[in-house]
Amino acid sequence: MDTATASPSIKVPPSDMQQHFSDLLLAEEGTDVTFKVGSETIAAHRCVLAARSAVFKAELFGTMKEGTATTSVIQVDDMDAQIFRAMLGFIYSDWPPEIEEEEGADVMWQHLLIAADRYDLRRLRLMCEEKLSEYVDVSTATTILTLAEQHNCRGLKETCLEFLNSPANLQKVMATGGLDSLAACCPSVLKDLIAKLAKLK
């Protein structure tokens, strides 16, 4: 025997980095930026936000001089604190946000998708698209389609159009006036829908 065989007790465990940063967020230690979201103040670490989001990077490092950090307060408008916290949780852990499957969960996912798009968090946006696909039905199809159109979610838009491509679904949606809002805010999507229906024949 010329070389050794590694002992079976040397086992490198899987990455614990996501847990480490998740713990950092919970502990709030060493935070150097505070967000005011609604009536809540939420503390975070600039370099973590900047590492994960190009939008935060521009916002936080653009005006920041190395070594002269004083905790700054940033006002976040048009977002619920609950959504901002869910987004922060994703930024620190990269895990899919935990949103309980209860009344209004689909609206939470919609708001989270908007937040993900605003801060250029592509993976989170895709997680939201994936989740919202499960919520597409007669009552939600046009709302979700509008959202998908406004935030360039190609996959989610496709899911909605495919759903409406069934005459039975489309008739039910039309009976509830579902197409009216679509016609009002993004009429170009109606053309996409018509193109799809035309292929059906």
Added chain:
Amino acid sequence: MDTATASPSIKVPPSDMQQHFSDLLLAEEGTDVTFKVGSETIAAHRCVLAARSAVFKAELFGTMKEGTATTSVIQVDDMDAQIFRAMLGFIYSDWPPEIEEEEGADVMWQHLLIAADRYDLRRLRLMCEEKLSEYVDVSTATTILTLAEQHNCRGLKETCLEFLNSPANLQKVMATGGLDSLAACCPSVLKDLIAKLAKLK
């Protein structure tokens, strides 16, 4: 059809968090601590180090007051800059360090193991143990065994003892005076070796 089927184009890619933090280290943006290692100065982010290492956490957050950050300089003794950089790379990315398979690579891994133990980076320590197992041979067995004993690396110690448990290997090691250093710095390991050999008979 009552609910939708997700479009196949909605695909959530694997986690990119490790890449993001790896990029942050390379970019050196927003750093708030500097280490002086040998003749080099190396910049980093306190919250990242603290999230990943309890030793850094105590060192950096113990004396740090939120919001009063000025870039501090920390002297690191008894470590090569190259090793410190490799350790930082691991801290930020959680990826195994890249050390070229060339002359002296085993010594690099030994130094990295010492660094990992010093900063309580358990996963990195196990990566080093795993790698060093591959380097255990007649010329290195006792040096690596000494290191394993000094840094409580149970698995690596077991690998070395198992290697020396072969009479052929042991004789060659003894012929080169390999046991002398072991007897000098950690005689208790000789007892462990004797216990192992006793079982052989």
